[in-house]
Amino acid sequence: MSVADRLKELGIDLPPPAAAVANYVPFMRSGNLLHIAGQLSNDASGGVKGTVGVDVDIDQAVHAAKLSGINLLAQMNAALEGDLDRVTRIVKLGGFVQAGPDFIEIPKVINGCSDLMVEVFGEVGRHARSAVGVYKLPLGFAVEVDAIVEVR
Template sequence: MLGKIKARIKELDIELPEPSNPGGSYVPYHISGSLLFLTGQLCHWNGDRLFTGKLGAEFDTNEGSKAASICALNLLSQVDKALDGDLDRVVKIIRLAGYVNSTPDFHGQSQVMNGASELFIEVFGEKGKHTRLAVGVSSLPYNVAVEVEGVVEISPA
């Protein structure tokens, strides 16, 4: 039987990618008390990089928002893995931080991050509303356009 959040994901016709493995000497998530800290997730789908390049050069704000929503799907996949498939344990999405690979004259980082924020609100409703950071950076791993990390409050198993 599907939990409420998994049923909502199905209702929204959202597919989750496979959780990625770390590309270095770190873990994809860490649980400390009631907080789940999530490593930054890139805009890739099952290992395929989808958005490589800079916002303000190769991509516009709308494309960047799509890249951020893919990062959010990867985060959600890691949450699902960390909670052994029980997304109903999510109490609250606390914070998202987004890093946007952008040209010096691009100023739409906040609009780009709306792609990630809106996905969490769509899936979790009020519990999906969070604080947020959106910054422009000069480069990201593998030249991806966006990377998003998060902190989630969870209930005990």
């Protein structure tokens, strides 16, 4: 099954890739590695903003990480000219959660993105990962995830 068919089966419509909001590019390819800049927990309705463990609960935060993952997929799709079947491995995800002082379930939050990559790409979607709690994220979003992807 193609990745496009798998996305359709999962009910995921990729949004237009987000433009950079500062002096950087959304993705950069070097050889067979595609580096994707951090993607926020944003969507057409405004996404998930706030501090996890304070005004964002765990279920909302997991959904936020999934939104970041969908935005990563949109960037991959743009970088690969609409052919996500050129992804040969999700190498690494870097997850950042805007977390309250007592919130420690950071890995559980980033599973929202990790699980999505495995759902979409199967075994190719299994990856190394970091999951970090931070004081603030850009524009007040709850989650940001970046990626390194092997492509052909």
